[in-house]
Structures are given as C-alpha cells and as structure tokens.
Amino acid sequence: MRMQKAQPKIKDVAHAAGVSTATVSRALTQPERLSEATREKVFEAIQATGYRVNRAARNLRTRRAGAILVLVPNLGNPFFSHILSSINEVLAANGYSVLVFDSQQHGASEQVVSDCLLNGSVDGLITLDGRVSDVTRQTLKNANMMRQVVFCCEWSDHLPVPSIRSDNALGTQMAVDHLVALGHRAIAHVTGPAENILGRVRKDAFSACCAAHGLDILPDWIIPGDFSLAAGVAAADRILAMGTRPTAVFCASDAMALSFISRCQQRGVSVPHDISVVGFDDIDLAAFSQPALTTIRQDRPGLGRLAAEELLAHLHGDQKSDGPHVIYAPISLIERSTTSAPAALRAEPGRVAKPAI
Amino acid sequence: MRMQKAQPKIKDVAHAAGVSTATVSRALTQPERLSEATREKVFEAIQATGYRVNRAARNLRTRRAGAILVLVPNLGNPFFSHILSSINEVLAANGYSVLVFDSQQHGASEQVVSDCLLNGSVDGLITLDGRVSDVTRQTLKNANMMRQVVFCCEWSDHLPVPSIRSDNALGTQMAVDHLVALGHRAIAHVTGPAENILGRVRKDAFSACCAAHGLDILPDWIIPGDFSLAAGVAAADRILAMGTRPTAVFCASDAMALSFISRCQQRGVSVPHDISVVGFDDIDLAAFSQPALTTIRQDRPGLGRLAAEELLAHLHGDQKSDGPHVIYAPISLIERSTTSAPAALRAEPGRVAKPAI
DNA sequence: TTGTATGCGTTATCAC
C-alpha cells in the first residue's frame, strides 16, 4: 500500500556501486574506458537497483533525441506502412525510436514537422512524401537540418537531400517492353496524380517508351488517375466506352490495376483475354487476385532499409554520403496472369515476338 | 558563412520582451494567468526570436514526455496501419507525438516497451497486440503504468486495462444469421490463429451461433487459418476436396475471404453461385473485388479514435473511466455480392426466409 | 500579476 517506488537515478546506482555518478555514466556510454572491475560493479548495481536512464535528461544534456520522424502520406496505404515497418526495424536495431506522422492530416503536417525539427525532439527525418512546402524547406535550412533528411520512394527536386527510390522509369519500361513483346501496340496508361512525382515520372517514361517502340498512343489512352481503387474503376469505365479500345493497360499502381480488372470482369470483359493489364508495386494481394496480377515489383523492405541506413550514416557523420545523391532499390517485372498476346495475334502464335529489349 | 544560429532559449525571449523567464514560461503554459499586455509582448518576442521550446528540457522538468507508444502487430497490415492513422490524428491534435513500434519485430518488442515505459520517454501505451508477456505485465505494474495503457482491437484478459474493440461475437452472429437467412445450413469457418484472441472469440461465437440455429457443423468445416492471404488459398483447397462441401464459408478476415474466392474461381468454382463467402473487417479492397465481398465492417477510424480518446482521458486524470472496462466500436454487416441462397434452394425462391434474428 | 531562485537527471570538463 505505498506510492510507486521512485525511479532510481544515476546517483542511486553510484551509491550502490560505491563509485561516482560520472563512472556510472561512463559505464553506460563508454564501458571500454573503465577497468573491468568497476565496470562489473556498476552493472551489478544497475541490475540491483533496476535503474533506467532517463531519456529526457540525457537528451537535454547531449542535445540529441534518439528519435527519427517518419512522414508518411496516408498511413492507411499498405504500400507505405510496409516500408514504415522496415524503417522501424533498422532504426530500432540502432537504438532510435520512430516517430510517425501522417502527412495528409489536414494541414497540421507543416506545423508538426517544423516543431519536431526545431525543438530538438527528433534527430532526423525520413519522408515518404515528395511534397515539401517552402515553409518546411526554409525550416530545414534554418535549423541546419538539411543533412539529416532523407527521401524514400517519393522525392522533390527542390530539396537537395539523398533520395532512396525505385527506378520508376526502368520499371515503366519493363512494363511497356513486356506488353510490346507480347504483341501489343495499342497501350493505355492510367496515371498517378498529376501533382505526384511518381505519377509524373511514370507517365513521362510511358510516353517515351511508347515513342521508342514507334507506338501510336491516342491522347485518350492517357487516363488520369490517383493511385486509388476508385480511379481504377473509373478508368475501366472510360476504356470500355471507347470506340477504339487499347489492347493493354499499364496502371501506375496495383490498387488501380486490381479495381480496373474487377470492373472489367463485372462488365463482361475478360482479363487478359480481351485486355491485358500490368500494375505497379507488387502489393501482397497482387499474387492472390484472380487472375494473378502481372506487375512491377518495388522492393519495399529494401526501400525502407536503405533509407534508414542512409540516414544513420549521416547522423554518425559519414561525410562520403553527402549531398542530393540517389540510391535505387531493385525493381523487377513479375509476370503473372493478367497479360497475354492481344486477341488479333492469338490465332497465329508464331508471331508473338521475343522481347526486343 | 557562419555556423548555425544557436537556438534561442527562453532567456533570450525574456530579454527581448523585457520580462523574466518565468513570465515567458507562463505565457507558454498558462497564458490566461498573464495580463494581456505582457502576454502580447511575450508572444511578439517569441515570434521575433523564432523561439521553440526545447522538449527535452520541458520533459525533464515536468516528468512528462508528450509522447505515446503505439504497439502494432505487423505494421505492413493495412488493417492496423489504418487504425494507427486515426490514433495519430487524435493524439497529434492533443499535442502528443506518436511513437510506433512493430511488435512482431524479432523479440526486441519487450525490451523496447519496457525501455520506453521505464525511462520516461513515453506517457502511455496503446497496444493493438493482445499478446502481453509476463515480463511486460510486471514492467507495467512496477512502473505503476497500468492506468496509462489501453488495448485497441485485440486484448488480453490477463491485463486489467480498458479495451476498445469491435463486438466480435455480434459480428460473427451477423454473418451466420445472414447466411442462415439465405437458407444455408452447411457453413464452414476459416479461423484466425489459435493463439490470437480474435481468432478464438470469432470461432467460439461461430460454434455458438450454429448451435443456436440447430445447424449440424462437421468438425472438418472448422478450418484453421491465420488471417493471411495464403491461409485463404489453403482453406479453399481443403473445402474443394471435401466429399460433402459446405454451401457457405465464414472467413475470420477479409484477406482470407478474398484469396479464398480467388482460389475457388481459379478452380472453376463460382462465388456465390456454388459457394457463398462472408469476410470480416471490410478492408478497402472488399468493395472493389469481383464479386464485391459481403463482410462484417469494423469501424477502423472509430477504433483508433476511441482508443486515443480513452487514453487521453486517463492521462488527464478522469477517474471515472478507470479499470478494465470495454468499449465497443460499431460493427455492421455489409451485404455485397459474395452471398446468395444455396443452389438447392435457388429453384424455389419462395423458401428463402427472412432473417430470424 | 510578475520576478527570483532552485532543481529535474544526465553528461562533459576538468582535475586528480
């Protein structure tokens, strides 16, 4: 029937071990600088007292926080949360806490970021959100925090910091080459949001690849989307209503690809028999949909891990890795069952060419 | 070409405003206790100097952290990350940071939790993971932190703290009643993991409901699963191989339901024509699958919000809400297109009874 | 209503 026991402090440990507080502190942070005897004594005392270092006090003294802020656009999106998971793993293994914030929270984002960065509650920032406001950019400069920021997945060309990403242009090329190799020449593209860097890059790469292959892509076949399930449905409705339909569709996200396919099936159009579909991301469900989705795989664990490691390198002062350099995570085409030769070619399978990469 | 400007401290603001540091501090924490004149002066000085409170110093002094730890089993699972998002929203609005940790990280979980709780880097804990080790339980007791813990979604009966959850038994009953109302009497259940509280509760409720309806459920029809996509495929293979097949399946998660359906379609079995399927969760994809999934909707935003609000109430000392009470978030049956009357009844639609709830 | 002075628990700088 007592109050809670007061948390033992470093002083209590020092007392129990018969040493000074300085020695206890050293045992915690640079054990190699103590004699083996005292080191043992101290650790025993720590065990005995149940001592835990007080983070606030340590942070105040060392001017570090032991925490990293991760900015995620839409936490509810499994693509991002999966990356967050692998970031969390690496940082936790290195003694850092992960502070997470959904950057799509109504407007509060900027305030939170600048607060965290300026009040020292965070040592660095990994952002999966490529939209960086002028205010935030200025905040980073003022706080001299430029070197403690890393982009992951998305990025902004206006902020000269390291960027971990997939090679989106290459992925797009893989998708288009795959379709062309199957014999498709009429290919549509459901894009990401215009304001999103990934949407833009993939769309531009799509146009470039089609041009390189000498394909004649109707303007109508570039269908604006936003990565969402709803956008895939809308795109399907648009394509099914077209006079001259494309024979294949490259969707900028798996979510759009999956809902696109569902909508087609619902309206009696078969995938890949009537139309081939390629997605982007390789989310978990892609392998389990019916038919299983052909898609471009992004290495989500790798993206998160690389971003975390890059940031750690900066925090620990590895100068070599400075500046706005780009690190690409592996990307690959996963051929499943939503792509096949177009109907027109199917009668003469001999014509299905090998990839002309 | 200078070093970064040193962060202004409270002393600098005091100087600029011509007041004492105490007054500045009060302006920050209890502005109403200042005269309007000085308050304005202070805020102007804050603006002018670009002052931000140093969190570490404040935390050390107030013995609070301004942060909440959220324990998520499998951050990569969109069901959880979506809840995390809504927790984040409420807590951020109340000035708390959210520290997140994936509790399925290999073993590190216990260490991290006890560290966070004992070293004061966190004011409270919301856990979406019902597995609470003896060590963690003891840690909570020792740190006298029992009143700063809230369960969300999952829970453990061995830890007497508030629990926000869906009424899983009711949801299960809704699913079974729905199928029975359609005329099904041979219903299978793909369960969650045996060690998971949700898996157990839903399975028990399923058996109870079937008994209440006088259904004869073969032991084989209770198929062990684990909420995953792979488990749905395995379950489909088992059911399709059965001599006497059930006419309907209640899956303990949407993930299993969706992959179950895909597998059925792949093997030429039509849903709902040959077999009806009900899921649990209502994840985003449920509405967009083909056919759209009939399922039990959990109110994910509500679950997160309620958990965050409950914890805030405790932190702010509302005694009324103490102890291991349970708060249920809304749950409902979402009828879509994966359920219909069983084949045997379809010839005589007159027999399709109304729900006998 | 405002100012003064102290301490929160650590780590870093000196001595020894």
Add this chain to the structure above:
DNA sequence: GTGATAACGCATACAA
C-alpha cells in the same frame, strides 16, 4: 582510471 562539479533549458514554489 576515477571523482567533483558545472552546465543542459525549462517550470514552479515562493516571494514580492
């Protein structure tokens, strides 16, 4: 290799 002691930046009890 170890000990004494002064910050770190803020909030609050107490005094005015």
